[in-house]
Amino acid sequence: xxxxxxxxxxxxxxxxxxxxxxxxxxxxxxxxAVEFGVARATVNRALRDLAGAGLLERRRKAGxxxxxxxxxxxxxxxxxxxxEVEARGQVYAHHLLAMDHAVPPVPVAGQLGWKPExxxxxLETLHLADGKPHAFEARWLEPAVLPDPRPDFAAISxxxxxxxxxxxxxxxxxxxxxxxxxxxxxxxxxxxGAAVFVxxxxxxxxxxxxxxxxxxxxxxxxxxxxx
Amino acid sequence: xxxxxxxxxxxxxxxxxxxxxxxxxxxxxxxxAVEFGVARATVNRALRDLAGAGLLERRRKAGxxxxxxxxxxxxxxxxxxxxEVEARGQVYAHHLLAMDHAVPPVPVAGQLGWKPExxxxxLETLHLADGKPHAFEARWLEPAVLPDPRPDFAAISxxxxxxxxxxxxxxxxxxxxxxxxxxxxxxxxxxxGAAVFVxxxxxxxxxxxxxxxxxxxxxxxxxxxxx
DNA sequence: GCCGTTATTATGTCTGCACATAATAACGCA
DNA sequence: TGCGTTATTATGTGCAGACATAATAACGGC
Numbered sequence: 001x002x003x004x005x006x007x008x009x010x011x012x013x014x015x016x017x018x019x020x021x022x023x024x025x026x027x028x029x030x031x032x033a034v035e036f037g038v039a040r041a042t043v044n045r046a047l048r049d050l051a052g053a054g055l056l057e058r059r060r061k062a063g064x065x066x067x068x069x070x071x072x073x074x075x076x077x078x079x080x081x082x083x084e085v086e087a088r089g090q091v092y093a094h095h096l097l098a099m100d101h102a103v104p105p106v107p108v109a110g111q112l113g114w115k116p117e118x119x120x121x122x123l124e125t126l127h128l129a130d131g132k133p134h135a136f137e138a139r140w141l142e143p144a145v146l147p148d149p150r151p152d153f154a155a156i157s158x159x160x161x162x163x164x165x166x167x168x169x170x171x172x173x174x175x176x177x178x179x180x181x182x183x184x185x186x187x188x189x190x191x192x193g194a195a196v197f198v199x200x201x202x203x204x205x206x207x208x209x210x211x212x213x214x215x216x217x218x219x220x221x222x223x224x225x226x227x
Numbered sequence: 228x229x230x231x232x233x234x235x236x237x238x239x240x241x242x243x244x245x246x247x248x249x250x251x252x253x254x255x256x257x258x259x260a261v262e263f264g265v266a267r268a269t270v271n272r273a274l275r276d277l278a279g280a281g282l283l284e285r286r287r288k289a290g291x292x293x294x295x296x297x298x299x300x301x302x303x304x305x306x307x308x309x310x311e312v313e314a315r316g317q318v319y320a321h322h323l324l325a326m327d328h329a330v331p332p333v334p335v336a337g338q339l340g341w342k343p344e345x346x347x348x349x350l351e352t353l354h355l356a357d358g359k360p361h362a363f364e365a366r367w368l369e370p371a372v373l374p375d376p377r378p379d380f381a382a383i384s385x386x387x388x389x390x391x392x393x394x395x396x397x398x399x400x401x402x403x404x405x406x407x408x409x410x411x412x413x414x415x416x417x418x419x420g421a422a423v424f425v426x427x428x429x430x431x432x433x434x435x436x437x438x439x440x441x442x443x444x445x446x447x448x449x450x451x452x453x454x
Numbered sequence: 455g456c457c458g459t460t461a462t463t464a465t466g467t468c469t470g471c472a473c474a475t476a477a478t479a480a481c482g483c484a
Numbered sequence: 485t486g487c488g489t490t491a492t493t494a495t496g497t498g499c500a501g502a503c504a505t506a507a508t509a510a511c512g513g514c
Contacts, residue, residue, distance in 0.1 A: 177404035
């Protein structure tokens with residue numbers, strides 16, 4: 001009956017009820033363990049979880065205190081686009097619009113640590129949901145990560161191939177709103193200058209940069225956090 | 228030298244190296260504990276962490292397998308706007324533009340579970356960074372959560388007051404791109420129809436809906452995930 | 455009083471063991 | 485064969501004790 005989740009719930013209740021005010025030091029793990037009648041490890045797990053959520057700040061020796069200005073940590077699920085579309089009950093399809101070897105623009109090469117003059121693989125893909133444009137993908141890809149023979153990106157989207165074959169790499173993701181440029185407007189079938197939601201991702205592996213991708217989503221796209 | 232993070236790193240390496248292919252069953256905790264020379268609890272913590280990151284799928288009795296289509300889980304830090312501005316080395320200020328009692332629009336009332344005809348508190352706040360518009364906040368607020376006397380929202384922004392006084396509540400967050408409407412364009416000083424980044428948040432406590440807020444960010448705003 | 459050293463202390467983590475739980479596999483009966 | 489019951493098994497979680505680590509507090513020399 002009194003597991004670590006119960007301890008977490010009770011601690012959370014006290015924080016919300018302001019029994020422990022923001023900035024205040026809360027009792028030590030040992031004391032709480034005695035109070036709740038559980039082992040210290042159990043209290044530790046509960047407090048560690050709340051600290052991970054940004055509600056508590058813990059420091060060795062200094063103790064645990066309630067966060068003064070809690071930063072809410074929201075978790076986003078970044079799924080493969082096919083899955084994203086199918087999860088909404090729509091039919092997924094994609095078209096490979098372009099595939100070329102070219103020298104990436106300086107900002108892209110710079111961010112990925114690529115030599116400015118090195119040629120990379122450039123791919124343009126249009127993702128469709130129920131036959132209508134869903135997202136326009138422009139991707140720069142390090143050719144060295146591809147096997148020989150190269151996968152058929154007309155059959156499997158680069159998005160999905162990378163996730164299943166070069167997956168589990170790290171990188172960062174940014175989101176912003178932009179006015180649709182000429183290419184994006186044409187491909188997505190929206191007016192020039194329409195407000196579009198843009199996702200930019202860079203992916204690195206231990207060996208170096210793998211890919212940079214810019215996803216322009218069709219109007220109406222909403223990014224929603226997990227519950 | 229061999230802590231749970233080392234175990235996690237080694238497991239991660241094997242996943243990336245495809246020693247364990249996507250979809251494949253990996254050895255049980257007991258076996259890995261023996262192999263790595265650690266306790267089963269240590270392996271458990273490492274695997275649990277990787278499962279939380281979406282790289283492993285674990286089921287009792289069925290065992291642990293490498294995720295077939297790993298959903299990348301990205302974590303966003305949603306800080307108080309003042310902090311967000313100050314973190315970039317800019318001077319924060321805010322103006323309370325409007326404060327009224329009014330009946331919220333039906334979609335808002337509907338989502339929050341408010342009675343359609345009930346009057347709530349409506350606040351408009353402009354957040355400034357170095358004197359320039361940073362974000363336009365339009366907020367519907369359940370008056371019952373406010374203390375008596377009511378806080379001075381001209382002195383402390385509703386954004387910050389809520390975080391520090393009604394904090395630790397749950398809710399959901401959505402992001403989208405929109406064309407600036409008349410009010411937003413006027414307040415932010417951007418052309419009508421400019422692409423703006425919009426954040427919408429609903430917040431609930433155990434007692435019911437607390438607030439709905441729509442934040443229209445000035446052009447150039449980027450939402451970036453944690454490393 | 456000032457500053458560097460040492461003691462103290464709260465959290466971080468590991469171990470070994472135990473039992474709980476959920477889901478599959480095996481079994482047995484009709 | 486088909487289906488409900490039972491056994492098995494991998495993970496989930498608990499406990500008590502131990503040592504590691506980091507940061508503060510106390511101390512002592514100058």
